Amino acid sequence: MNLYSKYFEKYKFPFLAAVLCVALEAICDLLGPTLMSNIINAGIDQGLLPKVYYWGALMLIVTAVGACFAVTRNILASKVSQRMGADLRYDLFEKIMHFSEQSTDKIESGSLITRMTNDTSQVVQFVNGIMRIFMKAPITCIGSIILASLLNFRLSLIIYSVVAVVAVLIIVSMKLSYPRYYKLQKAMDKVNSVVQEYLIGVRLVKAFGTYDKETDKFENANMNLMQKGVSSQMIITLVAPLMTLTVGIGTIIVIFIGSRLFSLNLAKPGDITAFTIYMAQILISLVMITNIFNTFVRTKASTARIKEVIDCDEDFTGSGETKELNGDIEFKNVTFAYPSGSGVPAIKDLSFSIKNGQSLAIIGPTGSGKSTIAWLLLRFYDVNSGEILVNGCDIKSLDINSVRNNIAIVPQKPMLFSGSISENIRWGNREASDEMLYQAADKAQAGFIENMPKGYESLLGSAAVNVSGGQKQRISIARGILKNSSVLILDDATSALDAVTEAKVRENLNSKTRKQTIITVTQRCGTAMFADRILVMDNGIKVGYGTHDQLMEECEVYRDIYKTQIESSKEA
Template sequence: MNLYSKYFKLYKVPFLTAVFCVALEAICDLLSPTLMSNIINTGINEGALSNVYYWGGLMLTITAIGAGFAVTRNILASKVSQRVGADLRYDLFEKIISFSEVSTDKIESGSLITRMTNDTSQVVQFVNGIMRIFLKAPITCIGSIVFASLLNFRLSLIIYSVVFLVVVIIIVSMKLSYLRFYQLQKAMDKVNSVVQEYLIGVRLVKAFGTYEKETDKFENSNINLMEKGVSSQMIMTLVSPIITFIVGIGTVIVIFIGSKLFSLEMASPGDITAFTIYMAQILTSLIMITNIFNAFVRTKASTARIKEIFDCKSDFTSSGEEKELNGDIEFQKVTFAYPSGSGVPAIKDLSFSIKSGQSLAIIGPTGSGKSTIAWLLLRFYDVNSGKILVNGHDITELDIDSVRSNIAIVPQKPMLFSGSIAENIRWGNKDATDEMIYEAVNKAEGSFIEKMEGGFESLLGSGGVNVSGGQKQRISIARGILKKSSILLLDDVTSALDAITEAKVRKNLNSKENKQTIITITQRCGTAMAADRILVMDNGVKVGYGTHDELMDTCEVYRDIYKTQIESSREV
């Protein structure tokens, strides 16, 4: 597996040391039947007690040495496998956080969690097994055949036949098992996704009382996982008894033919005893080899899933040459369709421009492409055609960190993290002083923070579950303000605020002291009216651009929105 060559190079010395210990341990185990044969042939049969002591003592010594090698390889196997697991999880997480939006859309979060946990654990177990028992099994099996052949070639022909049959069974079982194990991991993805969806939407489930629907959904996924688990294990479950049966028959044949050869003085009792022990070792080794291939097939399936993550497209790389940009923005005939979507453009032939320090409101019906403009400006995606210019530069030619460091976004759905309120706000600027935080919070009308028992050090639950929707939005707005970037993107961020609080926030952001270019994506005509320019979108197409008064004269879509929201409310 080329994917793991990096980790092999890192831990090559302890890995090879463990392999060396496994080989020596196997040799010690292989010597035991031969020594037992010598005890019987030269000691017990001849009545020489001294030979029994000699060969018996040598056998105990070799067994003790083998135990020492076993302890050493167990310690090395545990350390190396856990280190490989830690490195692999780190590399996976590092890759995931560098995902492009296309890659994020490709693999759902539930599957990513399964791959980072269950699939990685499978790899760890496989690495541990290789260093502990997997290498020992083939060495013991081959060694038993060799030592048995040296004792009595005629009897060894039985072993060759047994091993051939078992190898055929193992190969067939491998081919049948791989697809089943891959489907098992996908079924586990589905279970994780169902649980994750419930945990994210638990309040909505409670509000609508759809427990039974969620339970049925989980039950279906859970039963599917159980069935896939049974299916994947069934083949291996049948293989081990079959192998035991075949080897058992071989042992009976060895004893039967051995007794015939003994009567012809072509085999000694010690040889037959040693052969019986070697057959037992071969049986144990073959079952271990079956388990090895079982683990290999499952690890191969997990490796394919892990490789899918590493093969995913990363976000645009940074050259490290950041530059400060002003807020001049221009879209030139931009067309874009989401890569994993229907292929229908979300934005078609869009052109507009805004100067640094001005404010722009983007308004339009749901699904008109408003948020897509923000994602393109942040370069989460690249346009299919046309250009986006910032400060006169094509953003595809700018360093990605330069683009994003000069843009602050406050998303439509506030995303807060577990930790204090101050820590969440400092996401906007990790070096911000307390004074800078207070200033940002005041602009976001976040006076409620100081009234909380812990103030700015009040702890938030994951996702900000212990604050209201409006409070989340104001914390999120403060974080965006604190970044002090040349461009501030507000994606429908005042939807949870009352009209008075929204007006105060809007006034603070549009003050003369604020030199930022502010782009506000909104559903509210009242919010859009306060901007210097308004861009009206409908079904991905620009249908109006200008001031409120200009659009009232020239844009039917804008007039309809105004009449629906403003004039209707006045009549009420």
């Protein structure tokens, strides 16, 4: 597995030390039956008690040494496998952090969680097993066959036959197990996704009273996981008894033929006893080997899923010109269709420009491409054709970090994180002083923070469930203001605010003392009409661009929106 080569290289010496301990432990275990044979043949059978003491003491010493090797390899195996698991999880998280938008769309979050936890744990278990058991099983099996052959070649022919039958069972088991284990991991993805969706939308479920529907959805996913689990375990459940039966029959044959050979003076009692012990060791080793291959098959399925994450496309690199950007923005004949979408362009041949310090409102019906303009400006995606210019430079020629460091976005659905309100607002600027923090909150009309029990140090729950929708939006707006970037994008960021609060926020943002380009994505004509320029979109096409007064004269779509929202409300 080339995917793990760098980890094995990093932990090469403790890994090899553990493997050496496993090999030496296996040798000590293999010497046990031979020493037992000597105790019987040279001591008990001959009536020589000193020989019994000698070989018995030697057997105890070998067993004690083997135990020391076992303890050492267990310690090494635990440390190396856990450290490797930690490194693998870190690399996966770092990869996900740098996912391109296409990669984010490709693998859903529930599946990513499963891959970072369950699949990684499977790999850790496999590595731990390699160092503890997996190396020991083949050494013990092969060593038992060799030593048994040296004791009595005639009886060893029975072992060869038993091993051949078991080898066929193992091969069949591997071929049947792999697709089942892969489906099992996919079923686990589905369970995680269902649970995650419920936890995110728990309030909506309560509001609509759809508990039964959610329970049924989980029951279906849970039963599917159970069925896939049973299916994946069925192979080993059937194969393991067949292996035990095969080795058991072999042991009976060894005892039967051994007794006949003993009567003909072709075998010694100690040899037959040692053979029986070796057959037991072979049985244990073969069961271990079967488990090894089944674990390998499951790890192979997990590895394929981890590799899908590692092979995903990353976000645009930081290469390009690094410079301080202002708010001069121009779209030139831009056309864009989402890579994982229907192929129909979300924006078609769009051209407009805005100067630094001006405000732009983007308005239009749902699905007209308003938010897509914001995503393109942040370069979450590259355009299919045309150019986006910032400071007169093609956005593709600029360092991606320079572009995003100079743009702040307040999304339509505010995303707040567990932690204090202060920590959430400081996402916009980690180095901001307390005074800057308070000013940003004041401009966002977030005065409610001071009335909370611990003020700015009040803790937010997961997804900020302990504050209202309007409060979330104001905290999110304060975060965007605190960044103090050249461009501020408000993607329907005031939808949960009342008209008075929104007007105060707008007035603070549009202050002439702020040399900042403000782009507001909105469906409210009452919000758009105060911007310096208004871009009207309809079905991905620009149908109007200008001031409120100009659009009222020239743009039918804008007039319809105005009449529907403003004039109808006046009449009411």
